[in-house]
Amino acid sequence: MDYKASENIQDLQYFGEFGGVNPSISDSSTYTFLSAKTMFDTFEGNTEGCYLYSRHSSPSNLYLGEAMAQLEGTESANVYASGMGAISAVILQLCDSGDHIVCSRTIYGGTYALLKNFLKKFNIHTSFVDITDLKAVEAAITSKTKMVYCEAVSNPLLEIADIPTLSELCKKNRIPLVVDNTFSPLSINAAKLGADIVVHSLTKFINGSSDCVAGAVCASKEFCLRLKDVNDGAGMLLGSTLDSLRAASILKNMRTLHVRIKKHSENSHFLAQRFEEDGLRVVYPGLKSHTGHSTMKKQMNLEYGFGGLLTLDVGSLDKANALMELMQKEKLGYLAVSLGFYKTLFSAPGTSTSSEIPLEEQEELGLSQGLIRFSIGLDNDIHRTYLVMRQCMESLGIINGKSILTQKA
Numbered sequence: 001m002d003y004k005a006s007e008n009i010q011d012l013q014y015f016g017e018f019g020g021v022n023p024s025i026s027d028s029s030t031y032t033f034l035s036a037k038t039m040f041d042t043f044e045g046n047t048e049g050c051y052l053y054s055r056h057s058s059p060s061n062l063y064l065g066e067a068m069a070q071l072e073g074t075e076s077a078n079v080y081a082s083g084m085g086a087i088s089a090v091i092l093q094l095c096d097s098g099d100h101i102v103c104s105r106t107i108y109g110g111t112y113a114l115l116k117n118f119l120k121k122f123n124i125h126t127s128f129v130d131i132t133d134l135k136a137v138e139a140a141i142t143s144k145t146k147m148v149y150c151e152a153v154s155n156p157l158l159e160i161a162d163i164p165t166l167s168e169l170c171k172k173n174r175i176p177l178v179v180d181n182t183f184s185p186l187s188i189n190a191a192k193l194g195a196d197i198v199v200h201s202l203t204k205f206i207n208g209s210s211d212c213v214a215g216a217v218c219a220s221k222e223f224c225l226r227l228k229d230v231n232d233g234a235g236m237l238l239g240s241t242l243d244s245l246r247a248a249s250i251l252k253n254m255r256t257l258h259v260r261i262k263k264h265s266e267n268s269h270f271l272a273q274r275f276e277e278d279g280l281r282v283v284y285p286g287l288k289s290h291t292g293h294s295t296m297k298k299q300m301n302l303e304y305g306f307g308g309l310l311t312l313d314v315g316s317l318d319k320a321n322a323l324m325e326l327m328q329k330e331k332l333g334y335l336a337v338s339l340g341f342y343k344t345l346f347s348a349p350g351t352s353t354s355s356e357i358p359l360e361e362q363e364e365l366g367l368s369q370g371l372i373r374f375s376i377g378l379d380n381d382i383h384r385t386y387l388v389m390r391q392c393m394e395s396l397g398i399i400n401g402k403s404i405l406t407q408k409a
């Protein structure tokens with residue numbers, strides 16, 4: 001792979017208004033014009049580099065957008081007040097009433113609810129398919145289909161989308177491939193693999209400190225400008241504008257993203273291997289037993305590893321809840337949704353982040369009630385973490401000496 005996102009990011013250099021090493025934070029909602037004609041031209045979308053009103057764009061948001069474009073290797077990127085703000089803007093920009101979407105059946109619960117429930121109001125319908133089954137994806141595409149939507153690494157089942165192959169299929173059908181890359185920044189360069197539009201929840205790994213909510217759309221310059229159009233841009237008109245102060249703080253956190261992703265991946269890989277040896281039902285794309293392992297391997301940037309998420313099926317919701325409560329008590333992390341924090345976060349998706357998906361459908365997908373999703377933290381001593389986690393599981397009878405012996409025999 002010739003594209004090196006981390007090098008591009010390393011080369012980004014900003015000068016603040018007074019020569020500061022950080023760009024100045026724009027603290028204005030509106031901007032002056034020296035001539036009335038320039039104001040008119042800006043409304044018409046003709047004057048680059050002129051600011052109008054901060055819902056349209058602001059210097060701080062443009063800086064973060066530039067960094068996001070470098071991260072994904074796209075021409076441009078817009079930032080939003082949340083991942084859902086970015087996703088809803090893209091979908092509503094591409095779809096009219098009566099249109100259709102083909103979407104992976106395992107996606108973030110909020111995206112699922114938007115597509116399945118909310119967009120019905122606008123007569124926009126979605127077919128949910130197994131994204132790893134190319135024939136099923138192809139068969140679902142109709143003359144009304146306006147996009148194929150998926151996550152590079154899916155939430156919460158960690159299925160891997162074959163982006164180059166999906167991209168080919170989309171090109172053949174002249175529709176864009178929209179990829180949510182929230183789970184795998186740096187590890188996967190979705191745009192370089194053929195995605196036309198890449199969306200991110202910056203709330204997770206990219207910001208990495210669980211202190212704010214934000215999102216981004218990385219795409220062509222043309223599409224990013226369309227989203228901002230004052231007359232019919234979904235980004236501009238739906239109004240999920242990121243605050244400049246937040247844009248500036250996210251940009252500063254992004255500088256350590258490469259270091260953090262490597263550590264999240266290293267720690268997750270270590271735990272996944274140990275849990276597998278212990279005979280637990282663990283899902284991690286870095287394990288050879290993972291159904292998407294080879295797909296991920298052929299499209300990832302190896303140095304960043306297989307990502308910071310793994311799931312563990314402990315058999316029942318009661319056991320999952322007991323384990324999570326105990327792990328929190330033992331200071332292993334937090335019983336909380338979300339991901340990408342320095343501490344490990346764990347939750348049972350069936351009753352939390354994927355509860356929008358009806359129970360029967362969850363079962364069909366293989367999303368069992370005993371499933372725990374872990375976003376593994378930046379623990380310095382992951383071996384000690386493993387030992388404490390094991391103790392927790394032993395004390396609840398999730399693993400015991402006997403079952404480990406049977407597994408190893």
Ligand SMILES: *Cc1c(COP(=O)(O)O)cnc(C)c1O
Binds near residue numbers: 180
């Ligand atoms: C969290 C998340 C979102 C939504 O992002 P918000 O910032 O919470 O709006 C979308 N997709 C994925 C994969 C996520 O994990």
